Amino acid sequence: xxxxxxxxxxxxxxxxxxxxxxxxxxxxxxxxxxxxxxxxxxxxxxxxxxxxxxxxxxxxxxxxxxxxxxxxxxxxxxxxxxxxxxxxxxxxxxxxxxxxxxxxxxxxxxxxxxxxxxxxxxxxxxxxxxxxxxxxxxxxxxxxxxxxxxxxxxxxxxxxxxxxxxxxxxxxxxxxxxxxxxxxxxxxxxxxxxxxxxxxxxxxxxxxxxxxxxxxxxxxxxxxxxxxxxxxxxxxxxxxxxxxxxxxxxxxxxxxxxxxxxxxxxxxxxxxxxxxxxxxxxxxxxxxxxxxxxxxxxxxxxxxxxxxxxxxx
Amino acid sequence: xxxxxxxxxxxxxxxxxxxxxxxxxxxxxxxxxxxxxxxxxxxxxxxxxxxxxxxxxxxxxxxxxxxxxxxxxxxxxxxxxxxxxxxxxxxxxxxxxxxxxxxxxxxxxxxxxxxxxxxxxxxxxxxxxxxxxxxxxxxxxxxxxxxxxxxxxxxxxxxxxxxxxxxxxxxxxxxxxxxxxxxxxxxxxxxxxxxxxxxxxxxxxxxxxxxxxxxxxxxxxxxxxxxxxxxxxxxxxxxxxxxxxxxxxxxxxxxxxxxxxxxxxxxxxxxxxxxxxxxxxxxxxxxxxxxxxxx
Numbered sequence: 315x316x317x318x319x320x321x322x323x324x325x326x327x328x329x330x331x332x333x334x335x336x337x338x339x340x341x342x343x344x345x346x347x348x349x350x351x352x353x354x355x356x357x358x359x360x361x362x363x364x365x366x367x368x369x370x371x372x373x374x375x376x377x378x379x380x381x382x383x384x385x386x387x388x389x390x391x392x393x394x395x396x397x398x399x400x401x402x403x404x405x406x407x408x409x410x411x412x413x414x415x416x417x418x419x420x421x422x423x424x425x426x427x428x429x430x431x432x433x434x435x436x437x438x439x440x441x442x443x444x445x446x447x448x449x450x451x452x453x454x455x456x457x458x459x460x461x462x463x464x465x466x467x468x469x470x471x472x473x474x475x476x477x478x479x480x481x482x483x484x485x486x487x488x489x490x491x492x493x494x495x496x497x498x499x500x501x502x503x504x505x506x507x508x509x510x511x512x513x514x515x516x517x518x519x520x521x522x523x524x525x526x527x528x529x530x531x532x533x534x535x536x537x538x539x540x541x542x543x544x545x546x547x548x549x550x551x552x553x554x555x556x557x558x559x560x561x562x563x564x565x566x567x568x569x570x571x572x573x574x575x576x577x578x579x580x581x582x583x584x585x586x587x588x589x590x591x592x593x594x595x596x597x598x599x600x601x602x603x604x605x606x607x608x609x610x611x612x613x614x615x616x617x618x619x620x621x622x623x624x625x626x627x
Numbered sequence: 628x629x630x631x632x633x634x635x636x637x638x639x640x641x642x643x644x645x646x647x648x649x650x651x652x653x654x655x656x657x658x659x660x661x662x663x664x665x666x667x668x669x670x671x672x673x674x675x676x677x678x679x680x681x682x683x684x685x686x687x688x689x690x691x692x693x694x695x696x697x698x699x700x701x702x703x704x705x706x707x708x709x710x711x712x713x714x715x716x717x718x719x720x721x722x723x724x725x726x727x728x729x730x731x732x733x734x735x736x737x738x739x740x741x742x743x744x745x746x747x748x749x750x751x752x753x754x755x756x757x758x759x760x761x762x763x764x765x766x767x768x769x770x771x772x773x774x775x776x777x778x779x780x781x782x783x784x785x786x787x788x789x790x791x792x793x794x795x796x797x798x799x800x801x802x803x804x805x806x807x808x809x810x811x812x813x814x815x816x817x818x819x820x821x822x823x824x825x826x827x828x829x830x831x832x833x834x835x836x837x838x839x840x841x842x843x844x845x846x847x848x849x850x851x852x853x854x855x856x857x858x859x860x861x862x863x864x865x866x867x868x869x870x871x872x873x874x875x876x877x878x879x880x881x882x883x884x885x886x887x888x889x890x891x892x893x894x895x896x897x898x899x900x901x902x903x904x905x906x907x908x909x910x911x912x913x914x915x916x917x918x919x920x921x922x
Contacts, residue, residue: 332757337769344773351773451905455898457849459856459872460890467883478880566764570853584765585857588772596769604760 322615326608333604334386337597338379341369352395352591365395369593386601392594394587401598404583411481411579412568414491418499419564420557423506428553430507431514432541435522446511453508458567462501462574469497479576498575502567506560513556517549524548550621558614565603659902666896670716679707681714681866692882699888702871703878711866712889718778718867719848719896725782726847727840730789735832737790738797739824743805752798755791763788767850768859781861785850789843796839797832804831834911841904845897852893868893 341348349365350357365371370378385392391401434446470478476497482490521527522545530544531537569581576582580599587595669676678698685705693700699708741751758766763785770784804810805828813823854860855869856876863870868889875885 328753329756329760332754333760336757336761340769341773451901452898455845455901456894457852457890457897459853460886460894463879463883463886463890466879467887471880471883562762565762566853569764570857573857585768585859588768588857588859591772593773596772600761600765600769603762603765607762608760 319616322612326612329608330601330605333601334383335379337600338382341593341597342375342378348593352593354591368393368395391598391601394592394595396590396592401595404595405580405598405602408578408580408583410483411495411572411577412581414484414495415498415502415571415577415579416564416568418495419502419506419567422499423503423510424557426503427507427510428514428546430511431553432518432546434511434515435518436537436541438519438522443515446515450508450512453504456504458501458505458570459574461504462497462571465497465501466574479574481575481577481579494575498571498577501574502564502571505563505567509556509560509563510553514549514553517552518545521545521549547621551618554614554617554621558611561607561610565607653906656902656906659899659906662895663899663903666716666892666899667720669713670720673710673713673717677707677710677713679710681706681710682864683707693884700882700884702874702885708871708885708888711871712868712892715866715868715871715889716892716896718861718865719851719893721778722782722785722851723844723848723896723900726786726789727844729782729786730793730843731836731840733786734790734793735797735829735836737794738832739801739828741794742798742801743820743824743828748798751794755794758788759791759795761788763846763850764853767854768857771854771859776859776861778861781851781854784854785847789847793836793839793843796835800832800835801828804828838904838908838911841900841907845900845904848893848897848900 341351344351347362348369348371349362352365353361370381373381389402391405393400394404397404430446430449434443437443466478469475476493480494482494484491518541526548527540527544530540535544568579569584571577572579572581573585583595584599586592587599673681678696683706685701689701689703689705691697691701691705697707697709699712702708702711737751737755741748766788767781767784770787771780774780774783810823810827813827818826851860851867852869852872855867856873858873860869860873861867863874871889872886875882875889878885
């Protein structure tokens with residue numbers, strides 16, 4: 315087990331290395347002078363020079379890369395070209411809205427999607443099954459921002475139950491905080507629910523055919539126990555896996571949702587950085603998002619042994 | 628040569644058989660095909676169908692509600708929303724088709740080669756893993772913001788994140804197919820490598836690639852809309868569904884239809900492509916049918 319753990323962690327290093335190299339080369343391989351691309355059309359020579367020094371663009375390519383990696387490993391994500399504030403500081407001040415909607419989304423999605431998938435597989439072929447499948451196809455096809463605006467139109471504008479946009483920190487009261495993250499969370503959950511429900515249903519359908527499920531039923535175990543203890547436990551691995559791979563959707567969804575609801579989070583920070591060509595921030599955000607994705611999937615890989623004792627490394 | 632006379636891989640897909648199987652599966656698919664056909668035709672014939680010039684500015688007619696002259700009203704610059712939506716479909720479909728085509732061609736090459744050469748495989752797959760770890764929206768907006776927002780750069784930016792998925796799929800098919808006796812036979816009689824890859828390995832990938840291609844198409848249409856919506860897509864004066872919605876954002880409380888009409892078209896287009904993809908998968912791989920897919 316320990317050997318496997320070490321090997322898996324080591325295997326994540328080249329993946330992150332490729333991500334870092336890609337992010338690094340993205341600016342340098344784009345045709346044209348990188349400093350000019352970042353500074354825009356009306357830049358003065360001084361501005362160009364400032365950007366070159368700040369990013370070390372006057373050094374040879376490999377020196378630039380290793381200096382940059384060295385700084386990264388010391389936790390230095392660089393300094394914004396626009397505001398001159400360290401990226402880590404910017405991140406810290408934007409963390410709360412993003413974490414709030416991401417965490418509530420994951421919890422809500424799992425709580426809704428897994429039961430939906432289980433019931434759909436259990437009542438396979440009935441209207442419940444068809445409803446869940448339709449919901450999941452629609453969840454995949456209707457863009458996040460369309461869902462967001464629909465929810466705003468219905469719950470904020472027509473019914474006036476919730477505020478339209480904005481964010482209020484949890485430290486300023488629980489009520490206003492919940493009011494403002496409800497619609498973003500619902501918006502973001504939609505596609506995640508679609509993904510998890512679909513996978514739960516597929517995995518459950520596979521498992522419900524197994525001999526041990528029939529045996530469990532023949533023993534007279536109540537259907538609830540058969541479904542939850544015997545079937546769902548065995549269907550858990552693909553479901554957990556899809557929660558991990560779905561993290562990529564969640565990250566993209568956060569970026570869009572924060573724009574729709576004007577949340578001052580990390581997604582909005584990224585979009586603003588992209589529009590302003592603030593390369594150090596863009597670079598840091600891609601690395602961070604990819605790092606989280608790799609780490610989540612690594613943890614999920616390792617969790618297989620807990621979920622399924624048959625898996626031994 | 629004798630080897631060429633060996634039986635072809637068992638699944639032989641003709642477009643007609645595929646179409647028949649797909650339509651038989653369910654009437655919903657027929658509706659999806661009709662919807663998509665309508666969207667494609669409207670986009671192709673947009674210049675004939677559209678009542679107005681989609682880029683004609685008329686400041687006096689800003690944000691007019693729907694009326695006889697402007698069936699869906701006008702936007703903040705007085706442009707006809709219906710005409711913009713009709714023209715907007717062109718970009719979405721072009722991006723969807725282009726991304727599907729390019730990601731399949733490049734992914735097929737990478738997958739075939741790395742499935743066949745073990746030494747290359749390790750390196751290529753690490754690169755693909757790295758690319759897959761970057762959330763596709765972030766990757767795309769970063770590429771577009773640095774290289775400027777033209778149709779080509781947007782297409783490249785959307786295609787890059789799709790390539791690893793195609794490459795991995797092709798590789799897995801090749802890895803299992805290369806153990807088959809007919810491939811061994813071809814190697815043993817000295818067929819050239821390109822010939823083995825093209826005649827014996829490639830046909831195995833056709834069925835999964837048709838399915839994957841539709842999914843890439845749907846996801847590319849969605850990504851393009853998101854890019855435009857975030858302001859990091861094709862230049863705003865060109866009508867695309869995402870651009871119409873991006874401009875409508877500021878006026879959402881006054882005129883929500885600026886977001887909902889293009890949003891509806893976008894959803895119908897993506898839904899149709901996804902449904903057709905699901906149906907193609909069920910028709911090509913009957914084992915998946917009952918499960919309704921796993922991805």
